[in-house]
Amino acid sequence: MGIFFIFILGLIFGSFINAMIYRLHIEKSFVWSRSMCPWCKHGLIWYELIPVFSFFYQKGKCNYCHKKISWQYPIVELVVGLIFIIIYLQVVDINSLAVVTTNEFINVIGYFIIVIFLIIIFIYDLKFYLILDKISVPAMAFAIIWNLSKDFSLSNLVNLLVAGLVAGGFFLLQYVVSKGKWIGGGDIRLGFLMGFVLGWPNVIVGLMLSYFIGAFFSIFMLFLKKKKWGSKIPFGTFLTIGTFIALFWSKQLIIWYLNWLS
Ligand SMILES: [Zn+2]
Numbered sequence: 182m183g184i185f186f187i188f189i190l191g192l193i194f195g196s197f198i199n200a201m202i203y204r205l206h207i208e209k210s211f212v213w214s215r216s217m218c219p220w221c222k223h224g225l226i227w228y229e230l231i232p233v234f235s236f237f238y239q240k241g242k243c244n245y246c247h248k249k250i251s252w253q254y255p256i257v258e259l260v261v262g263l264i265f266i267i268i269y270l271q272v273v274d275i276n277s278l279a280v281v282t283t284n285e286f287i288n289v290i291g292y293f294i295i296v297i298f299l300i301i302i303f304i305y306d307l308k309f310y311l312i313l314d315k316i317s318v319p320a321m322a323f324a325i326i327w328n329l330s331k332d333f334s335l336s337n338l339v340n341l342l343v344a345g346l347v348a349g350g351f352f353l354l355q356y357v358v359s360k361g362k363w364i365g366g367g368d369i370r371l372g373f374l375m376g377f378v379l380g381w382p383n384v385i386v387g388l389m390l391s392y393f394i395g396a397f398f399s400i401f402m403l404f405l406k407k408k409k410w411g412s413k414i415p416f417g418t419f420l421t422i423g424t425f426i427a428l429f430w431s432k433q434l435i436i437w438y439l440n441w442l443s
Contacts, residue, residue, distance in 0.1 A: 183273075183281070190267030194297060195258030202304055205313060220244035232258040251314040253304070253431035261300060263332055264425075268292045271273050271429050291327045295378060295428070298323070299421040302371065312367025317374050321345075324377035337380075344384040345376030351388070359434035364416065375424050377433070391423030 209401055215224045223245040229235050243250060272288045273281055281289075298320035306312050328341055349372035355364045356412060376384045394412040427434070 191262030195261030348372035387427035
């Protein structure tokens with residue numbers, strides 16, 4: 182029951198993320214405006230706004246102008262639903278008979294918010310090759326406040342700042358050396374965000390994962406001849422995947438890596 186509710190919540194937030202990306206792109210206020218078809222601008226009513234269901238019910242087309250609706254909409258909704266379930270299962274002890282504790286509840290909400298920021302960055306960079314400061318800067322502030330709320334100490338603050346400086350500094354260095362050719366300014370800010378989210382030494386795990394995933398994807402695309410050497414790569418997309426994995430599994434990955442070495 183709890184998991185089903187979390188999934189539905191994820192679908193709703195997936196729908197919200199889709200709307201937010203569209204509105205950020207056309208620079209419309211995303212809080213109080215009505216949802217509409219991007220082609221004919223017809224306002225949508227409640228049954229056209231049900232995540233996943235509406236898309237399939239309308240056979241992937243707008244009810245008014247019959248233009249195709251992007252697969253991005255149902256896919257993002259479903260993926261966010263699944264990610265919310267993963268977070269819930271990582272944070273909440275479902276084997277315990279007790280209901281969700283206050284601590285677990287706050288933790289789940291915090292992870293949801295962090296991951297919503299990461300997903301917006303992921304999709305936006307994938308679609309438009311851009312990391313918006315409007316998203317990454319509030320995400321940085323939230324990550325610091327959230328991590329400090331769990332451990333309010335000077336050493337934790339120093340840890341987060343060091344992690345942010347290492348990842349952000351690493352990208353800044355590449356930015357300076359390549360005169361902005363390899364990496365964009367948005368990636369530098371995303372580096373800081375990774376540090377503030379993951380802390381030290383997990384940020385290193387996040388960075389390494391991102392590079393592995395990016396390299397794997399690039400080889401795959403070269404193989405499929407979808408990209409050429411020197412093609413633009415949505416680097417922020419890989420950084421967000423690496424951050425997400427490191428957020429939950431960096432300890433296991435470090436242990437696995439050390440075992441593998443020995
Ligand atoms: Zn339409």
